Amino acid sequence: xxxPVITTEExxxxxxxxxEFLPAQGSFEYQxxxxxxxxxxxxxxxxxxxxxxxGGMEIFWNDEDGVHRAQAGPGTRIxxxxxxxxxxxxxxxxxxxxxxxEGGRTAVTxxxxxxxxxxx
Numbered sequence: 001x002x003x004p005v006i007t008t009e010e011x012x013x014x015x016x017x018x019x020e021f022l023p024a025q026g027s028f029e030y031q032x033x034x035x036x037x038x039x040x041x042x043x044x045x046x047x048x049x050x051x052x053x054x055g056g057m058e059i060f061w062n063d064e065d066g067v068h069r070a071q072a073g074p075g076t077r078i079x080x081x082x083x084x085x086x087x088x089x090x091x092x093x094x095x096x097x098x099x100x101x102e103g104g105r106t107a108v109t110x111x112x113x114x115x116x117x118x119x120x
Contacts, residue, residue: 002080085112
């Protein structure tokens with residue numbers, strides 16, 4: 001299990017952010033979640049970086065110390081180690097963000113069943 005590293009950066013034009021995350025080969029995801037959209041507990045086979053462009057989200061994760069929650073708004077970078085059990089819920093104005101998997105590769109995503117959801 002991993003623990004995300006969450007940092008906040010100064011705003012930059014969207015074209016600069018896209019160029020920053022575009023890998024030499026491969027892709028990233030430009031995600032738009034409507035208000036209240038929840039991505040329940042899951043994990044990915046690769047390290048991933050999320051970067052919030054607009055709106056906000058609550059990100060939640062589970063590690064050896066239990067369940068944690070943090071708010072992420074524009075300029076927030078979230079580095080998720082591979083196999084970190086996590087999820088997110090978009091804020092009141094929704095959330096637009098980049099999901100950049102390690103090396104621009106396609107991660108395998110495994111969603112947890114309701115019985116496997118961490119408590120807390």
